[in-house]
Amino acid sequence: MHTIQIPVRYQETDMMGIVYHANYLVYLEIARTELLRELGVEYKDMEQAGFVSPVTNVSVDYKKSVTFGDTVHVRVWVDSYSKIRTVYGYELTDQDGHLVGSAKTTHVVVKQGDFKPVRLDREFPEWHDMYMRVMSPVT
Amino acid sequence: MHTIQIPVRYQETDMMGIVYHANYLVYLEIARTELLRELGVEYKDMEQAGFVSPVTNVSVDYKKSVTFGDTVHVRVWVDSYSKIRTVYGYELTDQDGHLVGSAKTTHVVVKQGDFKPVRLDREFPEWHDMYMRVMSPVT
Amino acid sequence: MHTIQIPVRYQETDMMGIVYHANYLVYLEIARTELLRELGVEYKDMEQAGFVSPVTNVSVDYKKSVTFGDTVHVRVWVDSYSKIRTVYGYELTDQDGHLVGSAKTTHVVVKQGDFKPVRLDREFPEWHDMYMRVMSPVT
Amino acid sequence: MHTIQIPVRYQETDMMGIVYHANYLVYLEIARTELLRELGVEYKDMEQAGFVSPVTNVSVDYKKSVTFGDTVHVRVWVDSYSKIRTVYGYELTDQDGHLVGSAKTTHVVVKQGDFKPVRLDREFPEWHDMYMRVMSPVT
Numbered sequence: 109m110h111t112i113q114i115p116v117r118y119q120e121t122d123m124m125g126i127v128y129h130a131n132y133l134v135y136l137e138i139a140r141t142e143l144l145r146e147l148g149v150e151y152k153d154m155e156q157a158g159f160v161s162p163v164t165n166v167s168v169d170y171k172k173s174v175t176f177g178d179t180v181h182v183r184v185w186v187d188s189y190s191k192i193r194t195v196y197g198y199e200l201t202d203q204d205g206h207l208v209g210s211a212k213t214t215h216v217v218v219k220q221g222d223f224k225p226v227r228l229d230r231e232f233p234e235w236h237d238m239y240m241r242v243m244s245p246v247t
Numbered sequence: 248m249h250t251i252q253i254p255v256r257y258q259e260t261d262m263m264g265i266v267y268h269a270n271y272l273v274y275l276e277i278a279r280t281e282l283l284r285e286l287g288v289e290y291k292d293m294e295q296a297g298f299v300s301p302v303t304n305v306s307v308d309y310k311k312s313v314t315f316g317d318t319v320h321v322r323v324w325v326d327s328y329s330k331i332r333t334v335y336g337y338e339l340t341d342q343d344g345h346l347v348g349s350a351k352t353t354h355v356v357v358k359q360g361d362f363k364p365v366r367l368d369r370e371f372p373e374w375h376d377m378y379m380r381v382m383s384p385v386t
Numbered sequence: 387m388h389t390i391q392i393p394v395r396y397q398e399t400d401m402m403g404i405v406y407h408a409n410y411l412v413y414l415e416i417a418r419t420e421l422l423r424e425l426g427v428e429y430k431d432m433e434q435a436g437f438v439s440p441v442t443n444v445s446v447d448y449k450k451s452v453t454f455g456d457t458v459h460v461r462v463w464v465d466s467y468s469k470i471r472t473v474y475g476y477e478l479t480d481q482d483g484h485l486v487g488s489a490k491t492t493h494v495v496v497k498q499g500d501f502k503p504v505r506l507d508r509e510f511p512e513w514h515d516m517y518m519r520v521m522s523p524v525t
Numbered sequence: 526m527h528t529i530q531i532p533v534r535y536q537e538t539d540m541m542g543i544v545y546h547a548n549y550l551v552y553l554e555i556a557r558t559e560l561l562r563e564l565g566v567e568y569k570d571m572e573q574a575g576f577v578s579p580v581t582n583v584s585v586d587y588k589k590s591v592t593f594g595d596t597v598h599v600r601v602w603v604d605s606y607s608k609i610r611t612v613y614g615y616e617l618t619d620q621d622g623h624l625v626g627s628a629k630t631t632h633v634v635v636k637q638g639d640f641k642p643v644r645l646d647r648e649f650p651e652w653h654d655m656y657m658r659v660m661s662p663v664t
Contacts, residue, residue, distance in 0.1 A: 118558070118568075119408065119551045121401035123294070123454060125359075128397055129302040130272035134536045141535070151535075152594045155262070163268040167306040173362060176401060177569045220264075223312060257419070257429075258412045258545055262538035262593060269536065273397045280396070290396075291455045315540060316430045401572070403637075407580040411547035433540070441546040445584040451640060498542075501590060 109185040110143040116178045126173035127180075133166060136198050136211055139182035143196075147238050158220050159231065164193075165214040171207045179203045189239040191227050192216060248324040249282040255317045265312035266319075272305060275337050275350055278321035282335075286377050297359050298370065303332075304353040310346045318342045328378040330366050331355060387463040388421040394456045404451035405458075411444060414476050414489055417460035421474075425516050436498050437509065442471075443492040449485045457481045467517040469505050470494060526602040527560040533595045543590035544597075550583060553615050553628055556599035560613075564655050575637050576648065581610070582631040588624045596620045606656040608644050609633060 114135050122128040141151050154161060174180055180200055187197035194215050200208040216225045217232065229236040253274050261267040280290055293300060313319055319339055326336035333354050339347040355364045356371065368375040392413050400406040419429050432439060452458055458478055465475035472493050478486040494503045495510065507514040531552050539545040558568055571578060591597055597617055604614035611632050617625040633642045634649065646653040 117551060118400060118554055119406055122396060123399035123401065123403045124299045124301065125401045126301070129305065130269045130397065133269035133272070134534060137535055150594075155593075160263045162263065162265070162309065162312060164309050165307065166268065166309075168304065170301065170303050170305075173301060177567075256412060257415055257539060258547065260540035261535060262540065262542045264540045267536055273395060276396055402577045402579065404579070407583065408547045408550035411550070438541045440541065440543070440587065440590060442587050443585065444546065444587075446582065448579065448581050448583075451579060 109183060110139065110146050111181055111183045112139045112142050114138060114180045114182060116174055116176050116180060118176050121176050124173075126175045129168075129170060132168055132170070132200070132209060132211065133213075135180055135182050135200070136166075136168075136184070136196075136213055139184040139198065140196055140213070143184045143186075147242060149235055149238055154217065154232065154235075155220075159217050159226065160220055161215050161217045162223070163213055164216055166211070167213075168209060168211040170209045172202065172209070174202055174208055180208060186239060186242045187212060189243050191229050191236065192225055194228075194239060248322060249278065249285050250320055250322045251278045251281050253277060253319045253321060255313055255315050255319060257315050260315050263312075265314045268307075268309060271307055271309070271339070271348060271350070272352075274319055274321050274339070275305075275307075275323070275335075275352055278323040278337065279335055279352070282323045282325075286381060288374055288377055293356065293371065293374075294359075298356050298365065299359055300354050300356045301362070302352055303355055305350070306352075307348060307350040309348045311341070311348070313341055313347055319347060325378060325381045326351060328382050330368050330375065331364055333367075333378060387461060388417065388424050389459055389461045390417045390420050392416060392458045392460060394452055394454050394458060396454050399454050402451075404453050407446075407448060410446055410448070410478070410487060410489065411491075413458055413460050413478065414444075414446075414462070414474075414491055417462040417476060418474055418491070421462045421464075425520060427513055427516055432495065432510065432513075433498075437495050437504065438498055438501075439493050439495045440501070441491055442494055444489070445491075446487060446489040448487045450480065450487070452480055452486055458486060464517060464520045465490060467521050469507050469514065470503055472506075472517060526600060527556065527563050528598055528600045529556045529559050531555060531597045531599060533591055533593050533597060535593050538593050541590075543592045546585075546587060549585055549587070549617070549626060549628065550630075552597055552599050552617065553583075553585075553601070553613075553630055556601040556615060557613055557630070560601045560603075564659060566652055566655055571634065571649065571652075572637075576634050576643065577637055578632050578634045579640070580630055581633055583628070584630075585626060585628040587626045589619065589626070591619055591625055597625060603656060603659045604629060606660050608646050608653065609642055611645075611656060 120127045120131040183199045187195040198211040259266045259270040322338045326334040337350040398405045398409040461477045465473040476489040537544045537548040600616045604612040615628040
């Protein structure tokens, strides 16, 4: 589990006066990348090896709006993992601890070019080991 | 039901070479706005009356990537309606008819300032009538 | 010369209630791409040939704000061309003909990977001919 | 003068593999807001007082591309000030000290609603004093 803090950018607001809902997906990605770094892997390395990791599902519950001047705290964890598919869970709060929202995103790893999914235990054993460790009930 | 066509903008792609996943939420919103216009109401008018309509849930399944040069066809419809809450359904295809993804978004209407949800049949009877008509099994 | 019409997207607004200033650069790019298409070339083809065309300078004067519900008309033309460098000029107006802003952008063409600039008359003679024709005072 | 560090977000890249040029304007704004905070004023307070500060001109020179994994260092200063108009200067470098670009942005302060420019020495004397101090050759 990992938590990052993201100060809201002015550009992220819309004329409703609050952060535009699509920008939450950007916050989630930043948190996810940081979690991976903390766990010892770099998403950038995967791309340099010729693979990318597209999102196959996103689901977000919006509970409370945030705006410029607020800081969003994003807590992220590996929710489930199956060699082919990784699901991350997220909880977002504001600087006062109020629940802003929660989310899940699902990811696969594919080859650049053909976008065919690959098995992580074969192509990226260090990622596989990391996910297995993080998923372990003992940890 | 309504379908719009959105040519992918270069700005919407990312270094994976495809449309960044958060931008699908923008496509959905454009389609939703067009559907409302077709049904005789304007979202802009709601804001000018002092109300806004935030998203409370978003769920997207990504099936196939699209990129610059592609045109995304977004089909949108009112999936369910309950005076307080409206759910829209979406299906996205590319210019060759391949399924790109599907989605649902849930919305409430709130007062600007306090963000308290209001009942559409009381505050916006013409929207209520429109939703009831669109939801009607006869139509 | 070419003119396109871009309806403002809700996502493009910010909490000032108007289109966020960086989004004008997106409008300019859409107009530029359309101008090229009209002139018989496709930017997409250049990328598929292993070249990209980064912006080296952008300059925008903002005269009047626009917001959701407005349509921006972008007029674009080739302002100058020198085998290495192309400058586009732009004038933006709203649906009532009021001046919204004006801009210039400068571009080079470079090889993907090393980002070294190339001469258009050598690498892309059809683009070179097109620019020379468009720049011609006779036309 | 003030310098901030901005790690590039994946979302900010495009299919050219580099940060999309319009996103530099977002970086500039974040640096500008931080400079103001350091100088003792908060842009947020200006908006809460019923005023906004739109950009009237932007000019950016792009020297070197950056991508995901890079960190952009933005140095920002008040370049000139005239009660009605403030010009900020910027220099961007990457984590290795290479020049990424330079920019200037011009701003006015206007009333929300009518967008009429106001004189800072009358409406926001503390901002005026701050700008005069920062502009002073003695400092």
